[in-house]
Amino acid sequence: MNSASALRRPALALLLALFCSAGCGPDELAPLPGWGADYEKAAAQAAAERKPMAVLFSAAWSPAAAKFESQALADQRVAGLLAGHVRVRLDLDQESARKTALALGARDRNDNVGAPWLVLVSPEGERRSVAGQCGADHLAGFLGTLGRWQPLAGWESDPAAAEARARETGKPLAVLYSAAWEQEAAAFERQTLSDAKVVAGLGAFTLLRLNIAAHAKRAEADKVKAAPALVLPAPGGSLVVPEKCTPAALLSCVSALGGKPRDLPGWSADREAARKQAGAEGKPLALLLDSADWPCAKFAGAIQDSPDATKALEPFVRVRVDFAGISEKDRADWQANKAPCLVLFDAAGKRYGTYGLKNAAEAPERIAERVADGLKMAAAKTGS
Amino acid sequence: MALQPANSAVYLPFESELAEHDRKIREIEELSRANKMDFSEELRVLRERRVDIVRKAYSNLGPWERIQVSRHERRPQTRDYLDLIFTDFMELSGDRMFADDLAIVAGLARLGDERVMVIGQHKGRNVRERHLTNAGSPHPEGYRKAMLKMRLAERFALPVVCLIDTKGAFPGTGAEERGQAAAIAENLRDMSVLRVPVVAVVIGEGGSGGALGIGVADRLLMMEYAYYSVISPEGCAAILWKSASNAAEAAAALKITAGDLAEMKIIDEIVKEPLGGAHQDPKAAADTLKAALLRNLAEIKGLPVDRLLAERYARLRRHGVWMEGAAASAPAAAGGSGEARK
Numbered sequence: 001m002n003s004a005s006a007l008r009r010p011a012l013a014l015l016l017a018l019f020c021s022a023g024c025g026p027d028e029l030a031p032l033p034g035w036g037a038d039y040e041k042a043a044a045q046a047a048a049e050r051k052p053m054a055v056l057f058s059a060a061w062s063p064a065a066a067k068f069e070s071q072a073l074a075d076q077r078v079a080g081l082l083a084g085h086v087r088v089r090l091d092l093d094q095e096s097a098r099k100t101a102l103a104l105g106a107r108d109r110n111d112n113v114g115a116p117w118l119v120l121v122s123p124e125g126e127r128r129s130v131a132g133q134c135g136a137d138h139l140a141g142f143l144g145t146l147g148r149w150q151p152l153a154g155w156e157s158d159p160a161a162a163e164a165r166a167r168e169t170g171k172p173l174a175v176l177y178s179a180a181w182e183q184e185a186a187a188f189e190r191q192t193l194s195d196a197k198v199v200a201g202l203g204a205f206t207l208l209r210l211n212i213a214a215h216a217k218r219a220e221a222d223k224v225k226a227a228p229a230l231v232l233p234a235p236g237g238s239l240v241v242p243e244k245c246t247p248a249a250l251l252s253c254v255s256a257l258g259g260k261p262r263d264l265p266g267w268s269a270d271r272e273a274a275r276k277q278a279g280a281e282g283k284p285l286a287l288l289l290d291s292a293d294w295p296c297a298k299f300a301g302a303i304q305d306s307p308d309a310t311k312a313l314e315p316f317v318r319v320r321v322d323f324a325g326i327s328e329k330d331r332a333d334w335q336a337n338k339a340p341c342l343v344l345f346d347a348a349g350k351r352y353g354t355y356g357l358k359n360a361a362e363a364p365e366r367i368a369e370r371v372a373d374g375l376k377m378a379a380a381k382t383g384s
Numbered sequence: 385m386a387l388q389p390a391n392s393a394v395y396l397p398f399e400s401e402l403a404e405h406d407r408k409i410r411e412i413e414e415l416s417r418a419n420k421m422d423f424s425e426e427l428r429v430l431r432e433r434r435v436d437i438v439r440k441a442y443s444n445l446g447p448w449e450r451i452q453v454s455r456h457e458r459r460p461q462t463r464d465y466l467d468l469i470f471t472d473f474m475e476l477s478g479d480r481m482f483a484d485d486l487a488i489v490a491g492l493a494r495l496g497d498e499r500v501m502v503i504g505q506h507k508g509r510n511v512r513e514r515h516l517t518n519a520g521s522p523h524p525e526g527y528r529k530a531m532l533k534m535r536l537a538e539r540f541a542l543p544v545v546c547l548i549d550t551k552g553a554f555p556g557t558g559a560e561e562r563g564q565a566a567a568i569a570e571n572l573r574d575m576s577v578l579r580v581p582v583v584a585v586v587i588g589e590g591g592s593g594g595a596l597g598i599g600v601a602d603r604l605l606m607m608e609y610a611y612y613s614v615i616s617p618e619g620c621a622a623i624l625w626k627s628a629s630n631a632a633e634a635a636a637a638l639k640i641t642a643g644d645l646a647e648m649k650i651i652d653e654i655v656k657e658p659l660g661g662a663h664q665d666p667k668a669a670a671d672t673l674k675a676a677l678l679r680n681l682a683e684i685k686g687l688p689v690d691r692l693l694a695e696r697y698a699r700l701r702r703h704g705v706w707m708e709g710a711a712a713s714a715p716a717a718a719g720g721s722g723e724a725r726k
Contacts, residue, residue, distance in 0.1 A: 059511065059512065059515075061512055061515075062515070092511040092512075093510070093511065093512060095510075098510075098511055109618065109628070110519060110521075110551055112514055112519045113511055114511070114515055115511070115515075
């Protein structure tokens with residue numbers, strides 16, 4: 001063999017090897033130190049040890065996943081923050097991993113999964129995920145926001161114990177659905193629920209605080225979709241107070257619960273007489289349809305306590321009627337399908353407006369403002 | 385990638401009875417194998433009953449269920465139809481500007497005895513393939529690639545067959561920076577005057593501008609369980625009800641099924657699918673589609689180019705015209721009176 005052909009052979013072999021490897025990455029993921037590969041085992045371990053779980057969806061062919069693992073996950077801060085987690089990495093080329101990704105919500109709105117996708121699962125079942133390649137700073141910052149589920153002073157965490165106490169004390173149950181990984185939940189607890197007046201108002205209830213992820217079925221039954229939400233007992237159902245609720249609005253709900261119809265000076269109870277008076281004096285008529293439940297008490301209170309609304313009502317002949325006593329036809333004609341409702345008529349008896357409670361947690365000031373504006377417009381229309 | 389084996393079935397929510405029945409069949413098959421016992425008669429009865437169950441489940445599907453079928457992960461996709469319907473496929477790549485978009489497959493092929501240019505959107509079957517094809521949502525380079533191949537077809541007087549299957553064009557930053565809207569708009573403009581016959585088929589999802597970008601045609605066909613819509617039901621529900629969970633309601637309101645669109649004359653023909661959808665029998669679905677494509681191509685192939693373009697224009701101008709207050713089944717009047725609206 002001459003020296004030229006001896007040199008050519010390894011060169012050809014090298015070229016062949018390069019050609020074969022070009023464009024085709026490895027087919028299987030190499031193990032990642034510290035990360036398991038069996039999801040079921042990891043989930044069982046996390047449940048047994050009450051530890052959070054980190055599930056990484058990866059793929060051998062994904063450069064983004066390789067970079068994420070070699071840079072973001074290798075960072076000391078990230079490693080420290082993930083140290084207490086049960087860690088498992090799944091290969092998306094396996095059908096079972098794809099199904100796990102779909103089940104854990106590691107998917108875009110079109111149900112596509114991709115690599116890398118890191119899902120964190122708390123012991124209570126809350127989930128957060130980081131999709132796509134991100135840097136160590138971003139990942140460390142994100143992981144740093146995920147706190148642990150801690151008890152809240154004054155709130156029971158065991159449903160059975162809370163229900164027993166409610167029976168014992170006669171205080172109805174107020175259920176707060178919260179979450180450790182929801183910033184809004186933390187803000188609601190810190191700002192609204194810690195308000196001194198709210199704390200005093202909630203003293204009339206047995207307080208139960210549940211993690212929404214751990215009590216998803218109960219939350220669904222309570223018609224709660226997201227945390228935070230406070231479910232208060234109310235006549236004929238329950239009142240779900242959303243997180244946007246201010247302390248004042250929550251307080252008005254709390255204080256109105258179980259309330260009695262409030263006295264409203266200046267409002268008669270004789271509808272027929274009021275109608276005749278309006279016709280005779282050429283005045284518009286304001287008809288308040290209410291009942292003895294808390295939304296009506298809240299609505300009537302909001303109007304009565306507002307100087308603006310009271311003033312705007314002055315040109316009207318005012319009458320207050322029990323909602324249950326009006327006919328189906330009147331309800332349909334007045335577009336008043338539930339109490340509380342304020343129906344406005346002109347002097348000729350023609351209806352020109354109906355105002356109700358927009359939602360249970362609407363702030364009293366906002367109700368008053370809305371009704372006052374409507375009354376002013378109505379008065380301007382009728383020239384009164 | 386080839387279709388998945390039938391034994392790893394994927395069931396839709398409304399197919400729960402079928403799933404249970406199939407489980408029974410598998411159990412008996414397993415029992416038969418394990419104990420070497422003959423249960424052929426029992427299995428025959430169960431398989432006959434299976435047909436009834438599928439027929440019952442699919443006899444009265446609502447719009448939302450049809451959409452679920454159109455998205456079935458085993459549903460034949462463009463590359464499946466390329467294997468099943470066409471021969472001598474020669475793939476052509478690239479847009480000569482930016483990159484080759486794998487969401488759009490294009491190439492020369494034979495459809496029966498016809499030489500055609502076939503262009504289709506491909507979603508992919510597994511995570512890797514869906515990653516490469518961007519789950520069938522083309523970037524602008526995909527639409528430019530498609531148009532480039534259509535111009536090539538025009539140069540060689542080859543009919544164009546378009547297979548539509550996309551949730552929509554990709555709306556990412558890069559796509560918008562590279563002119564997604566302009567790429568689609570240029571396709572609409574150029575396809576409307578393409579001097580060769582164009583037949584398009586919605587084989588799965590026909591989402592919005594992404595579908596239109598290869599959907600301006602002389603004949604627009606739709607597979608029986610495909611949908612064709614200005615927006616996905618989830619997107620519509622998110623806008624109207626602030627929640628994608630109202631998607632079923634949105635699907636009904638949008639009128640996006642093949643039946644609705646045929647009634648409104650948006651599409652020209654519904655291509656019947658095998659019992660239980662194309663995924664139950666991809667070969668049969670492909671055969672039916674092939675026959676429909678050949679029939680429609682034969683109808684327009686011999687037309688003089690001027691007439692072909694005039695009819696294409698007239699066909700497009702008829703879209704979106706209806707008579708207010710007229711019965712739903714009444715034919716729409718093109719360019720109508722003051723009561724007609726566009």
